[in-house]
Amino acid sequence: MPTPIYKNFSSLKLRRLIPHSSRLFLYIGDYINRGPGGTNTDSALAEAIFDNGSAQPTVKIISSSKTATTSDVTSGICSVVQDLLSKTRIATSDLLSINIGTTHFVNAIVQADRSKLRPVGVLRLCGPFCREVPPFGDFPEELRRILAGPIGYVNGGFEIDGRTIAEIDENEILNYANSLSDAGIKTVVVNGVFSPLDTSPVTQEEQVKKILLGAIPDLDIVCSREIGRLGYLERENASILNASILAFGRVTISRFQKAIEALGVACPLYLTQNDGTVLDAYSASLAPIRTFSSGATNSLIGALFLSAIHESGSTIDLNKSQVIMCDIGGTTSDFAALSPSGLPRQSPATVKVGGVRTAFSMPEVLSIGLGGGSRVYRSENDNVKVGPLSVGHLLTSESKCFGGPVLTATDVVVASGLGHLVKGHTSKLADLDEKLVDLARQDIRKQIENGIDIMKTSDLPVVLLLVGGGSIILMDQLENVVHCLQPAYSDVANAVGAAIAKISGDIDTIIVPGQQSHEEIKQIISQQAIDIAVQNGAQKSTVEVMEVDLIPLQYVNNGAMRAVAKAVGHLRWDGEYHSDQNTRVDSTEADTDNNANISQSLTKGLIPTIDREIISAYQPTVSKATGEWLVSPIDLLFIAEGNGVLGTGGGGSTYSAYLDSLRVLEEFGQGKMRIVDPKSLSPGAEAAVVAFVGAPSVSNERLTGNDELRYATEALGRYKGLTNFAGVIAGEIGGSNGMRAFAVATTMGLPVIDTDEIGRAFPKVDMCLPFIYKAVDPCPAVLSDARGNVQVVVKTENPAKFENMARCIAVELGLFVALAMSIPSEVVSKYCVHRSLSLSWYIGQAICTARAFKTDIVDALIAVVPGGRRLYSGKIVDVSRQVKGGWTIGTVTLALDDELKALQSQNGQHADERPLQLQYQNEFLYAALKNPDSSLDVVCTTPDLISVLDQDGAAVGTHELRYGLRVSVVSMPAHPLWKTAIGLAASGPRAFGVDLDYKEYGVDWQEPESVIEAFGV
Template sequence: MGFYRIGVDVGGTNTDAAILDTTPALINAPSRGVCASSKTPTTADVTSGIYTAIVHVLAKAQVPRHDVRSVAIGTTHFVNAVVEADPRRLSRVAVVRLCGPYTRAIPPFSDFPPHLRDIVGGPVFYLDGGLEIDGREISPISPKQIADTVSEIQKAGITTVAVVGVFSPLDHQGAQEETCKKMMLQQNPGLSVVCSAEIGSVGLLERENATILNASILALAKRTIRAFCQATQDLQLDCPLYLTQNDGTLTSAATAAERPIQTFASGPTNSLTGAAYLAGLDQRGRTTTDSQVLVMDIGGTTSDVCALLPSGFPRKAPNFVEVGGVRTAFPIPEVLSVGLGGGSRIRVDSAGDAVTVGPDSVGYRLTKDALVFGGDIMTTTDIVVASGKADLGDASKVQHIPASVLAKARAGMTKILERAIDDMKVSDQPVTLLLVGGGSIICIDALEGVAECILPPHHDSANAVGAAIAKVSGEIDIIEILEGRDEQAVVEAAKQQALQAAIARGADKDDVAIVEIDKIPLQYVTNKAIRLVVKAVGKLAAPTAATASIDGHPISWASAEVDEPASETPAATVASSTPPSLLPKQTASLNLDTYVPEVTDNVWYLSAVDLEFIATGTGVLGTGGGGPSYLQYLQCLDWLQGSEAKGRMRVVAPDSVNDADVCVFGSWYGAPSVSGERLPAKTELTTAIDHAVRLSGHSHFEVIIADEIGGGNGMSTFPTSAYYDIPVLDGDLMGRAYPSMEHGTPYVYGHPITPCVIADAKGNVGVVLEAESNRRVEELLRSHCVNLGISTAVAAVPLTCDIVKKYCIPNTVSQAWYLGRAIHRARRSKTDVVKAIFETTPGKLLYSGKIVDVKRDVSRGYTMGQCTIAPLSGEEREGAGCNGVAETRHLVIPFQNEFLYAAYIDPAGSDASKQEVICTVPDLISVLGQDGEAIGSQELRYGLRVNVIGIAAHPLWTGDERGLRIGGPQGFGLDMEWTSLGPYQASRSVIAEFNRG
């Protein structure tokens, strides 16, 4: 008797199905046990298409239905509801944050597109609870608050709730969120409650967004999965139903009905794992120590490329993923799509000299429009047939294509594929390429950098095969204190937890193994705290009966009755109880060439558009550090539309204020890993400033200036200025980002930094009254910061404006605005971003290349390491618009949060002393992506194509020994002299250029 598994993958056009006999002898055969596969059009209701596909594949295979032991389905149905913002399929969601006094600076739904927020946006509640990064409670949860919240949710007529606790993913078993959920359900069993710790990892806003989206489609998921169960029951298949997840593993129907978001990106993952299985990589003794495996799925319009990691699973997408315009963070494969498929159009100019390939395609009309099928449009399929590489249609209809056109078209197709492969490489090792998909016939020529190209059997159904052979995983994500403990023993215990989690979810205990261990030291802490992420994976255990379990849920067709949700008012007809949101991307439909900022009587009043420009520009000036500007940008938008501000956010020139006026300072201080999770409360900066003013003896203050213009702190002054109804000075104390308070220019030149105040949202305030040196001030502040949770506000003693005007870097808010506008304009017009930057801020292109190595270490509170960049190939240089003599040397950029210097090295040499330094601090070094967006030191990774630019520092840093001693190479312990980039050129002023009246 066979042991059969059916896999189904529902795509936008077709639904594929495959049936496998997993008997060991057949699995080891060349066919890998695939008995049959089928393809049928995807139906609007999804279910009937699945039904038809399974009927077809069963008929082909002639398999007894009682021998089918499992069915696994991958579907895009749920993500489509979000992307399409379909009010018929989405529910309103109430959001409950367990956060104590924190997170109010950025409310839920802040970065939702307005149309989606109008559909799903429900009431918001801030309750006691939440954790610090080291596991301490911010505050205990309050049963009374939870009870009152449930009553308010009932009054609003909402039945779906997202519970989001600060640092809940690091809470063992998500205890606070789970306790809150139980209390809510005890009071109202009709609620559907989703806990964020089950959905995503650290990064509160992105995890919360994913939790909200998951909650909004719960009703749809339950209806759909119930229909899946019914359809397969109608097929008389009495076996477990699974859905495939984003990471390539299985989840039960019951669990998928509760966490549908974890199935959003299962399609590409199914194709990748199916391709690797069909190619027999596990049987051929192939390892990824001497090669890397990429999978290319070629369809009619696009080619999708994924990288296969040593674990056998796809490389995860970095940072965040946008779903329906919403920034989210949950495990999802990184997929590169390029405009080349079997239906891509081939165009030839009148002289026959220029031949272009795509990116537009005839798509599903291929069998009507292509030449070989009697149409009048030349496609890549026609090129393949004319080249004698495929037997499709009528070859006589393409015999007229000149050999020169064939050669140029094939070269163009090859170039596109080679570029995509190179973009997705995870190392410089040789590439093994697995080709799948119906359009894979267009890959007919050898590809540079590809050591082996494999077209596996059943390649056109690899996605369904991937669903059928998907495995089961178990993952833990915990914080452990290593001080006084055996690290190896701690890691081993974590591995055992992950193994047991996988077995509990249905993995075969004899097959399960650890596939991934990430050890992430925590910044600033002194007790050797480390975050451990461990993943175990194993094949699905053979069911002992028809009710095999996964995720701890026994589930069979007969028992898979997922309750229909109680009906509620359709989301589209219910007015949102939260205020309308400003679109985070303000420039999307703006005419960038005609936009004029509001400057009246020498006062610049900031708009949402100005804030977006400045956020982009502060990223460039962050020189690798300063923290991301995105969260500060959202805080600014919240103040812009809020009622708490006493005045408008505005900027004035330093020379417009009186010498006797008092200037205050206030900035965020701590680790990005905390500030991105324990969002601010809105009160920290003003608390620190108020105490600093009181301690200074001043009775008034008139203006505020940023400590550093680089990164998120470059925007932190704007909400504070609105709170106090005072202007921001167009300048800052660094002209860039630096890692410590002592790098403020007034302090470099002997003006006081103390009394210096540090504060959190819980009323804790620490003061450094005096210290032996500014460096000692930094050490004392850092100690306070660790005790207060590694994310605080800090304010140095206020200074009079005569000092600030003399020692600030002028016009840097304007500089950030001009930089941001230039980048957005260049993106819109598809022109050279670097050239656009230098037209507004003179600088030098130091290097164009591809990152080939990144080394990191978290030490002394800083992210330290080194990035190595290799030159682009000739074709890559041409495609990037690079001119001049090609550089053959590599470039290294060491960093300590910020980039310290850039130097040429011989890639073949090992003598580091022979490096040629071309730029050092205090001059600014920024690494930019191809779209001009700045890349922070924490975001560097292999394969990114980057431009490295240098901008000369202000003379306060370079014209005096004191500036170079603190901000130059010596200040970072580097044994090298400052290498001048060129003369400093001050930024022009937005106020001077656009003033009216």
């Protein structure tokens, strides 16, 4: 069983509690909130009552308090606690816990506050792997300059099936410790490949931690497996952010504890975390990142409790409704939604914190610039807009109703006759005409309605929970809401949510089923999650399993699967906690000092800065002398975006391959990374074809070394007796493989050729066009890994046999292996898809431009793809998947987007409200509208391209599909070689076992415009 994320609660001091009728157990929750009058510290006092023999108490809120937030962190907390105790005359001895939600830690990251952040060293346990992207490589420059410490690569790590990549070498660890000492670094992250799956009694990361502490006893060490799940870069990034605020976290939490002790309160302190549960103070000091996004979660949990819609007597059927919360403050309105599990709906697997890509679990929150302090604007043509700019905490001095010069949303409330809600002065608004007030109210209502529409996941009736100090600005009925509930204490819903927060237990591991059924495995991991929740301090009788999932792994022969479970229960109110040294978070103010003389890493940031001006003025560089396209960082960004779209849901993420290409470009310099037109190849020339073969789940965790593809390509050249190749071709343009040619070509001094063998992504090597048409054999071919294992496959009886052999080699070498093949220029000319890199570039340019200028991304994309179509815009309402024969197969269903439905109606079009069904086998195979009788009207099928984009225009892989995600589906015609009898036999629906005929696309494929020709004149 994996080590629990949370510390054992035996460290907490609490007297023994003897339940009896009407005994009071009190909670206080504090959260920093943006109310209409500025930033406040809110609090709420909850009472827990239970009768003899009851399993759970009845909880109710008995008082609340608000005070202005103070810069010293603690006095505001003391003030609200004292106010509550004074108003209720509750004895401090009756307090069971104080729960605090805070934004201090995430603010330090977002603001890149050097005074609160420490530089961090990073030690990767990876053997020869994980070189393609260096630590801090994708950090924003300002944050990277503050945080980037010494980096090290040492032996260690695991394969996905549990095999060890390399054993820990103590001498390597001690050498790295010396580099930390020399640089004066006090904080380090240890990140092992597949470390979340390490179930050893003493994990590799813990072994390394022990060695480092033996060398430098005062180090702060963060083991990545205690912070994040699978996804190497994202887990490492989250661990770095966590490590950087450890010292500041100790100081802050210590201040919280001292403030509480100064009040004479002896109960334990908890901090609320992102999923709506709580963490004891000591554990929070070890993982402050877990509190980063607890605000909206607390508000949602509080709103649910205050509204009582979860209770048996409620008239609202939660199975037939969707619950959305809107928390309106002084500057923003935050929307969050309740998931079917009863917990806040979580964001996609990848989220950014302070511009840093992480895979940390956080609630899905939509924030819009609308609050009590929002400025009201009136244009010359009489349009009225509220927000997004706000007077914020200056409301009581800047707003007109308080004698200031600025017209705000709060003034609209006062002018509407509701001045008593904010103690504003109607006389100050005598010159405000009714039409302006009406138009402002309409805009406020429309913005809230739009926010609700974005958060909706189905056509079920919406129950809106309206909370927050600024909620008074919504004065009109909402069209898309069946119930709008604003319960008592709604202005401090975040504090209520913190006060009643529960405690959880999580498990995430890999299991080989053996003789166990799936149901038996679910029971086992569910019980393990329950046990962890109890160990963490939950009352056993209240613990429930909220989530349990089994996710099959690709390309494994033993049926291995990832098992995930989460259990949640009330904080324990019976029994006794024993104290030990971990109860108190001890810290000194000096802990936050950031020594300006510390020697930091020389690693460079890789991500280029892109804004409207840069995009508008940018043109690629094409050499007039050679006709070569000289690739820049911006070109790579555009191509990576386009590759994601052409991946049609498969091919793996382009992200790490894009960063690897940027790294090589930085190393070799501008002008060394080149693209040439396929027509430039000389007769009889040989081009290398490169790709990786294996599982995306491995490529996202066991990053590549620097040289696998080069090893394979050079070995192939030696075997064939070639001095060099004419250039390098991507095996497939879609997904990760579409970017892999750049690094290997540049390191070998070769150009990349503007073509590929498929024109999209497909799951198998033998599905490349030259092999389908028997124009060339895949062999000889070479497969290689970062350890230096090189396998030459001289001859196979057919391409399908080579595919099977390549998969076997991939399994032996860790389910991800480099592949190099070659084809003559004549085959490139006749059987490859030309200008596919150019098409990727144009797609990426369209997406990035639309993203920068806030225009419709899908319209921009299809405008640059001849025959491109928008098939659907909607929300995912159902996802099913399994692994069969080594491939991920499944079905996703989308419900129509309300905005698109309204747009169709405005244009006089009939809105077809049927859901869309997509089926995939690694890549999307067909799109079909689903009739009421479950029959299908097919819209598009393979080999034509079907891609899914999220709201930001990023391509969504089939493994990233999740319930509630708002997406658009686009289609593009396939190359004519796929439309022949031979092509359709290999790539049509029936080639994938789908009982459908090919759906004629209706638009012919057109060769994309060449970037070289367009910009080379």
